[in-house]
Amino acid sequence: MKLNEIKEKTVEELKEMILNAKKELFSLRMKHNKMTPLENPAQLKKARREIAQLKTILRQKELNV
Secondary structure: OOOOHHOOOOHOOOOOOOOOOOOOOOHHHHHHHHOOOOOOOOHHHHHHHHHHHHHHHHHHHHHHO
């Protein structure tokens, strides 16, 4: 999802997106910790960045920046 599209979301939608992204990151970590590693370990980095972006935008909306 593009950054402009994310900025148009409401606070509640952003919180839901953060929760879903955290669940996805958790499942990726569990898959990666098993005997078989992920096919693309860069997915972990991408998921962490997505969470950080969502939290940043959420905080900006809370501060009305």
